[in-house]
Amino acid sequence: MMELLTIGDSIVDGAYEEHSRFEQVINYVNRDHLLSVVTASVGDGPVNIVVRPLPAGAGGVVVAGERVTVDGQVCEVTHEQVYRSLLDDTDWHTDILQKNLSRFCQVFKEEAHPASLAFLLDPKRISAFKPGFQQKLCEQISAGVTELFAGQVRPGVQKLKGCGLGLTPSGDDFIIGVLLGLNALELGLNEDYGAVMETIYCLARGGNLLSNALLTLARNGRFYHDQKQLVEALFGQSEARVAHAAQAILGHGETSGADTASGLYLTLHSAIFSRHRPFCAGGHL
Amino acid sequence: MSVIGRIRQGIYFDSVTLMNMGRELSGMEGVVDAAIVMGTHENKAILQAAGLLIDLFADTSDSDLLIGVKLDDPSKEEQILEAVDVLLSKRKEVSEGDNTFLPQSLDGALTVLPDANLVLISIAGRYAAFEAQKALDQGRHVMMFSDNVSIEDEVALKIVAREKGLLVMGPDCGTAIINGVPLAFANVVRRGKIGIVAASGTGLQEVSCLIHNAGAGISQAIGTGGRDVKKQVGGIMFIEGLKALLDDAETETVLLVSKPPDADVLAAVNAIVASSSKPVVSMFLGASGAGDNNPQSLEEAALMSVALAQKKSLDDVRSELKQRDEVLLAQAEELRNKCTGKQQYIRGLFSGGTFCTEAQLILEDMVKGDMYANAPAGRVQSLEDAMHSVAHTFVDLGEDEFTVGRPHPMIDYTLRNKRIADEADDAETAVILLDIVLGYGSNMNLVEELKDVITDAARKVVVVCSVTGTDMDPQNRGAVISMLRKSGAVVLPSNAAACLLAGYVVSGLSV
Structure with a gap:
């Protein structure tokens, strides 16, 4: 039963x-x-x-x-x-977040699935993809990410949406991570990212029913447990908790967790280095 | 050069499966490049850039699966398309089946999981060493659930593994938790800072669950197989496991669990522990480990490791257990009222060998009268006929005389249930002592299978149980405890506590 x-x-x-x-x-x-x-x-x-x-x-x-x-x-x-899928109130401490992001990145590089978008954080990983279709896929995603974080939101999202393998393509998972990251930033910084979220959301919607549903949840600030745990860990005091949360999210789906986490990570990272404006020139490392 | 394709509707695969299928296709003779993707506009653009877009894909939608293959030899089109069909139908079976896809070889398993870095071997013992050697040659750690592996093979494999910086857990390694994944008979516990090395399967299960239930978690739990700490093997993997945990950044406290190791192994382990910068708790049942923590039971060892991980005082643990002891004494006094006539003995029926050993060691100084066991420890005498109890009797139902040709008692409760009924009918039985072990691999229907037999037994004798498990286990610890209590059993949080209560009950009886 x-x-x-x-x-x-x-x-x-x-x-x-x-x-x-x-x-x-x-x-x-x-x-x-x-x-x-x-x-x-x-x-x-x-x-x-x-x-x-x-x-x-x-x-x-x-x-x-x-x-x-x-x-x-x-x-x-x-x-x-x-x-309850909404984030609780959180405090922003740049130095803590920076340290935690660095720990997250370390775990991510070590443990993310080779087929995931971890190559965005660790370019060496691109060699795991075969020349031909797979390398072209990486090129397209890299180009989309670069454009998005350089402030060219429309072409960036258009390159990413629907791009990749799986039931929810990796590009869609990445955008979902970006939207979740913006929600976390709104809460931490008390700033309004509503307009940019709506733009990304509208551009990213396509013909994939599952991706659309997940994009809607992310736009509305609805987090899955492991995503919520990761955000809370990144804003919290314990590096060990960050490592555990990172491992948990990397285990979500085959590459979905890692692909979403890479979008979330790059959004938070970009916010630190561009004075809280994640999608402006120079915001992407 | 030619490009061929297929479209499939209504089937879905995860991205790794699609990538592996793409790789498999690309590796076929005559294939230059291949891709299997959902037919989104963007994926079609990439297919075009890679020279894999064909007219067939023009009207496809996001939910169609597209298979594009570029060939250097057009004469192979038919052959490759057939291969594509076979590949898709095979994967569909795996994806939609009842999770029983069973690779027939190590190589087969590695095609499904090419990135696996640990191989779990559970095959007839005579073939296990060969497969383990293959896994080691490929740079993969090994867990050997199989038993009946010769000691020579065990030593040889472990020496090779040590040279390669790999682990061989087993043979006869029943449990491990690696990177949060419970393997074989293991429980679902949270991740944390405590690392465990154990040459005892149920010992590992007990301490990992107690740690979880106390609010802490496990970084890694490495099983070695019970024979590892014996003289012939020399503790090779026990020592390597300990070193690995001392080097592991996620592990802050180490807990060692074993039945008494060989003296030289014990000395070698103690020497490493003495020079460790991390706190180590050693629980060698019936022997002393290094350090001054000196736990008296698996429970105390687990709670001490939690205290150390949480930077708390070990005195708090000792004091809590002492207070609990007083509660058990009071509880025993009440339970004793249930015993009448000749009722005077404990009958311990264990599915875990370590629990049986621990029970004997705890009770040998507590109870009056002779003690017997089919796997005796300490001063306990050997039981002549394991099927019949004499005086205080402790039976490990996992021993060979009970398991030849039938599943382990953690899985199949038939034999123990019959024995519970028999012991309850024995006029001399005062207490039936049981270990209920939950987790993966164990009986999934134990609530139903135990309910009636415990209810009947508890009407006649005192039934004391420990439950080894967590609320995250598939059987759910809370649900099992609730059933046992409703059935009339007294449930305690550890084997040690259950033994103490049983001991207090019978030691106060005047027959």
């Missing part, structure tokens, strides 16, 4: 149909809305329903208020089971 452990706070009521299934995750969609039924090892997220065990059947999911039906099984959701 399946047990519902937690449920995200951003799931829209409705009847969802199965979209794609992986070992630990089943994605369901309802028009533009996404929800994922996942195992505890995947963890909490704004649109995740964490269950044990994963349902075997191909039945859909119906969400109606506090009642969730997964694969024909009805679960009543209690207040304690709801995962």
Whole structure:
């Protein structure tokens, strides 16, 4: 018998149909809305329903208020089971963030999957990609990132969106990380990045339903557990916590976690070095 | 030069799978370049830049999977397209199957996970050393779950591994937690600053769970296999594991766990510990380790390592355990009222060998009367017939006489459940002492399988259980404890505490 452990706070009521299934995750969609039924090892997220065990059947999911039906099984959701995906208030200390970003970068270089966008932080990694299609892919992503952080938001995002392998292409995951980074900066710096977020969000939306749903969550400041943990660690006092949070996010999906984290990292990094204006000339290292 | 392609709809793969498939295609004879991507506008632009875009892809959408292959020999088109179809259908099976894709060889496994740096070997013992050697030759660490590997092979493998700077955990290594991943029989614990080296599987499980349940976490937990600390092997991997943790930046405190090692091994380990700049807690059941912390049980060792990691005083740990002792004494007094007639003995039925050893060592000075065990430790006598208890009896149900031709008692509860019922019916049994071990590999349905047998037994005798596990384990520690208590068992947080309570109960009985 399946047990519902937690449920995200951003799931829209409705009847969802199965979209794609992986070992630990089943994605369901309802028009533009996404929800994922996942195992505890995947963890909490704004649109995740964490269950044990994963349902075997191909039945859909119906969400109606506090009642969730997964694969024909009805679960009543209690207040304690709801995962809160917004960031808590955080303090900005440039020196701490700088030190933590440096620790994060170190773990990232050592442990990120070779097929991920870690080459953006560690150019040596580009040799892991084969000449031909894979190298062209890296070139396009590098060009997009350079343009974005040099203030050319439109061509930058257009080069990145939909670019890469996987269910949510790496370029989309990177942009999601950028949006999450901007949300964290807004909270830490008490500045308004609403306009640039909206621009990036509108440009990045395409024909990929999953990417669109994740972009919407990121634009709205909704964090998955490991993303939230990473941001909290980066703004916190413990370098060890940064390392653990980095390892956790690198384990998310195959390369998705690393691709999102690289967008988040470069956004925060850029903000430090460009006096809080992440997308201006000279902002990107 | 020609470019061919395929389009697939409604199937999804993760990026690493797609990259590996692309690589596999590119490596085929006659293939110059290949890509497998979702058909986004941007990906099509890259396909064009790489010379892989063909007219077939013109009307595809973001959710279509595109396969483009550039060939230097157009005559191979048919052959390559067939290979593409096979590759896709094979991967689809892996992706959509019931997670039971089983590679048939080490090489096969490495095509699925080419970046793996640790090979877990669980095959018949006579083949295990050969596969381990192959893994070492390829620069990969090894965990050998397999037993029945000769001691000569074990020594040879460990010497090679040491030279290469690799680990060989095992043979007969039942548990490890590496980079946060529980391997074989292991529990889900949080990551943290405490590193463990253990030549004892259930010992490692017990301390890692106690550390987690006390709010701390594990950096790495390295199992070595019980034979590693014996004279013939010389503690090669125990020492290498210890050195690795002393060098590991994420490890701030080290905890060593073993049954008594060979004297030379103990001396070598103690020498390293004595010169270590990191705090080390040594728990060698029945022997003394280096340092002045001197824990008396796995529980005390775990709590001491937590205190050291949290920069707290070890006196606090000792004082807490002393206070807990007083609670156990009071609890024992109440439980004793349940015992009548000839009820006077403890019957310990263990699925973990280390728990059985620890129980004997804790209780040998506590209880009156003779003690017997099928795997005796300390002054305990050998049990003539493991199937029948005499006086105080401690049975390790993981020993060969119980496991030949059947699963380990952590998985299959049939034999122990029958024995629980038998012991409960014995007029001389006062306390049944049990270890319930959760985690990956262990029985997933234990609540259902234990409920009735514990309920029946608890009506007749005192049933004392320890639960080794965490709330993150698939069985959920809280749920198991709740079931055991509802069934009438007394549940304690560690094997040591359970043994103490059992000892206090019977030592106060006047029969």
